[in-house]
Amino acid sequence: MRSLLFKSLLEGSAVIAPPQPGSAAVTELAEALGQQAHARLGRSLAIREVDAGSCNGCELEIHAINNPVYDAERFGLKFVASPRHADVLLVTGPVTWNMRQALERTYAAMPSPKWVVALGDCAANCGVFTGSYACAGAVKDIIPVDLHIGGCPPPPLEILKGLLALVNEMTK
Amino acid sequence: MKRPVPTAAAALATKLRAGPDGFIRLQIDERDWIGLAMGCAQGLQDLLALWVDDDAAHMGLGVPALKLRIIVSVPLKRGSFPSVAKNHPAACRLERSIRDLHGVEPKGLPDQRNWMDHGKWPSPPPSLKKDAARRDAAYAFLATEGEGLHQIAVGPVHAGIIEPGHFRFSVNGEAVVRLEERFGYTHKGIAALCKGADIATAARIAARISGDSTVAYSYAYALAIEAALKWRPPPRAILLRGIMAEIERLSHHVNDVGAICNDASVVVLHAHCTLLREDILRTANQCFGHRMMMDRIVPGGVAADLSAAGAEAIQALLARCATNFEAVVRVYDEAPSLQDRTVSTGNVSAELARRFGAGGHVGRASGRAFDTRLNFPYGPYEALDFAMALHAGGDVDARVWVRIEEVRSSMALIRQMLKLLVPGPLMSVMPRARASEGAAMVEGFRGDIFVTVRLDDRARLVNFYARDPSCFQWPLLEAAIEGNIVADFPLCNKSFNCSYSGHDM
Numbered sequence: 107m108r109s110l111l112f113k114s115l116l117e118g119s120a121v122i123a124p125p126q127p128g129s130a131a132v133t134e135l136a137e138a139l140g141q142q143a144h145a146r147l148g149r150s151l152a153i154r155e156v157d158a159g160s161c162n163g164c165e166l167e168i169h170a171i172n173n174p175v176y177d178a179e180r181f182g183l184k185f186v187a188s189p190r191h192a193d194v195l196l197v198t199g200p201v202t203w204n205m206r207q208a209l210e211r212t213y214a215a216m217p218s219p220k221w222v223v224a225l226g227d228c229a230a231n232c233g234v235f236t237g238s239y240a241c242a243g244a245v246k247d248i249i250p251v252d253l254h255i256g257g258c259p260p261p262p263l264e265i266l267k268g269l270l271a272l273v274n275e276m277t278k
Numbered sequence: 279m280k281r282p283v284p285t286a287a288a289a290l291a292t293k294l295r296a297g298p299d300g301f302i303r304l305q306i307d308e309r310d311w312i313g314l315a316m317g318c319a320q321g322l323q324d325l326l327a328l329w330v331d332d333d334a335a336h337m338g339l340g341v342p343a344l345k346l347r348i349i350v351s352v353p354l355k356r357g358s359f360p361s362v363a364k365n366h367p368a369a370c371r372l373e374r375s376i377r378d379l380h381g382v383e384p385k386g387l388p389d390q391r392n393w394m395d396h397g398k399w400p401s402p403p404p405s406l407k408k409d410a411a412r413r414d415a416a417y418a419f420l421a422t423e424g425e426g427l428h429q430i431a432v433g434p435v436h437a438g439i440i441e442p443g444h445f446r447f448s449v450n451g452e453a454v455v456r457l458e459e460r461f462g463y464t465h466k467g468i469a470a471l472c473k474g475a476d477i478a479t480a481a482r483i484a485a486r487i488s489g490d491s492t493v494a495y496s497y498a499y500a501l502a503i504e505a506a507l508k509w510r511p512p513p514r515a516i517l518l519r520g521i522m523a524e525i526e527r528l529s530h531h532v533n534d535v536g537a538i539c540n541d542a543s544v545v546v547l548h549a550h551c552t553l554l555r556e557d558i559l560r561t562a563n564q565c566f567g568h569r570m571m572m573d574r575i576v577p578g579g580v581a582a583d584l585s586a587a588g589a590e591a592i593q594a595l596l597a598r599c600a601t602n603f604e605a606v607v608r609v610y611d612e613a614p615s616l617q618d619r620t621v622s623t624g625n626v627s628a629e630l631a632r633r634f635g636a637g638g639h640v641g642r643a644s645g646r647a648f649d650t651r652l653n654f655p656y657g658p659y660e661a662l663d664f665a666m667a668l669h670a671g672g673d674v675d676a677r678v679w680v681r682i683e684e685v686r687s688s689m690a691l692i693r694q695m696l697k698l699l700v701p702g703p704l705m706s707v708m709p710r711a712r713a714s715e716g717a718a719m720v721e722g723f724r725g726d727i728f729v730t731v732r733l734d735d736r737a738r739l740v741n742f743y744a745r746d747p748s749c750f751q752w753p754l755l756e757a758a759i760e761g762n763i764v765a766d767f768p769l770c771n772k773s774f775n776c777s778y779s780g781h782d783m
């Protein structure tokens with residue numbers, strides 16, 4: 107154990123240089139947030155993730171932004187366990203009818219101001235699951251969405267860019 | 279009807295020839311159907327899958343020792359068939375799903391509660407029989423009675439970044455007296471979406487049944503379609519499929535070993551393992567153009583080639599992986615504080631693993647010597663050499679060791695396949711479509727995936743069914759946690775790492 111710990115200390119960091127906030131995300135956010143003034147959040151975001159019916163591919167890449175390479179926490183992006191502690195609801199998947207109520211309740215449990223990010227193609231438009239009797243719709247059909255991060259699944263760098271754009275916009 | 283007696287699939291299948299997919303197909307009557315279910319309970323054969331298609335119920339059965347796989351079919355009588363679960367509990371949730379999605383009644387099904395249908399769908403599944411009565415959506419959890427017992431309800435939204443499902447713990451102090459699972463939250467109606475779809479459209483859906491096993495699902499789907507159409511993928515594609523499948527397995531086993539250590543509070547190992555996983559995914563992206571290699575295996579071959587530079591990148595990855603992962607393993611092996619959490623935690627008995635036909639690390643850590651790659655080899659595995667990771671402990675520790683050994687064997691397998699790789703086409707031409715069916719099993723990182731398809735003469739799917747390995751593993755998690763402390767649930771759960779989406783479909 108000791109040698110591994112020393113190695114971890116001495117080897118230097120695996121972290122990548124901070125990416126620029128995604129430009130598509132910035133445009134969408136500017137529209138969503140408009141000129142409205144927002145309380146400064148100290149450049150940090152507490153994020154509550156909800157899988158509303160995803161295939162779990164998106165979850166894997168959200169996990170990845172927490173690994174030492176992307177290290178989302180250095181940007182103040184922190185995943186929290188309770189919606190009561192969250193500024194942002196990060197939602198994946200087409201919203202299934204069986205998850206709809208849980209999603210609505212999670213959203214309702216968040217204090218205002220709150221933002222919603224729909225992550226992945228399914229969250230944006232149901233993806234390959236479009237037209238199923240079991241899917242209630244895209245995330246925006248259920249709760250208001252401030253930002254879409256596209257991809258199937260979006261790679262971690264894209265997720266990070268989108269969330270960084272959100273931090274920047276909100277703390278302007 | 280004469281009283282059914284426990285029946286061996288092998289006895290019914292004598293002198294019958296298997297189809298190109300390795301499955302014998304047989305029409306039987308209700309008596310034999312019940313007899314076979316009793317035989318499953320007695321260990322004469324494993325239940326592989328159970329589904330309903332038009333006017334018949336079908337059961338996939340396997341006898342690994344005899345390399346025998348058989349699909350038996352029984353005609354539905356007035357919209358019902360004899361319940362398998364009545365004699366063989368492993369079929370229970372499969373039959374509850376069949377009731378919900380088809381309105382077909384498994385006669386004698388011991389658990390009459392809904393499973394996929396939460397009473398929320400505005401319109402019924404298209405597969406539901408027209409005259410089927412919609413049932414009450416009220417759901418009663420099993421009762422637990424006793425002084426001082428209380429319940430903890432968890433989910434469907436969990437505390438971490440995980441899939442949704444509900445766990446109802448009945449607890450006495452710290453000890454779990456009973457865990458009851460409730461699923462179906464991520465049910466996306468995948469079988470119905472595939473019905474009527476063309477081969478390529480359904481391939482993209484199949485790849486998204488459980489994203490973490492996207493390669494394995496695409497693989498199983500491709501094999502089933504190819505079996506139906508007598509379609510032979512070129513040799514290079516066969517090897518590339520194997521390489522992708524092993525990279526996928528590697529990425530998850532490495533990650534889960536780290537996550538288990540994380541749940542046992544040794545965070546540094548988790549950090550190292552997530553780095554390793556990232557390294558693997560980046561290499562996959564560099565080689566095949568997608569971090570998870572989604573949609574890269576397609577019926578007829580593969581959709582991405584491996585360049586010489588890519589092959590070198592994989593070799594380099596394996597070298598890094600070997601060093602870094604072994605460093606993690608050394609710590610795991612030597613740290614008493616870790617072993618204290620994993621040894622004798624979350625036990626699954628060998629008997630239970632057998633009865634449920636639990637695949638993957640869950641089965642192999644409880645002495646069930648089954649690995650599709652070895653027992654029913656397909657594609658490149660027929661020509662490859664590796665040993666099954668098998669342990670008898672049945673606890674979290676045993677599941678960790680199975681995964682560790684599979685990381686090692688996956689790396690060796692990739693090396694073998696890279697050596698065998700010769701230039702050649704990636705796709706072969708699709709033969710003329712005809713009404714046909716095919717089934718396949720593929721060993722994903724989690725265990726054996728079963729897929730079956732039926733095609734019409736225009737190469738459209740008239741039936742699609744998939745059974746995730748989780749279907750036979752989730753019930754065992756309920757057993758594994760019994761008597762353990764609540765705080766060890768995450769550890770046990772992670773050591774299984776079952777799929778919600780794959781189970782719910």
Ligand code: SF4
Nearest residue numbers: 160161163226227228
């Ligand atoms: S966008 Fe893709 S990866 Fe994400 S949930 Fe949908 S199918 Fe899965």
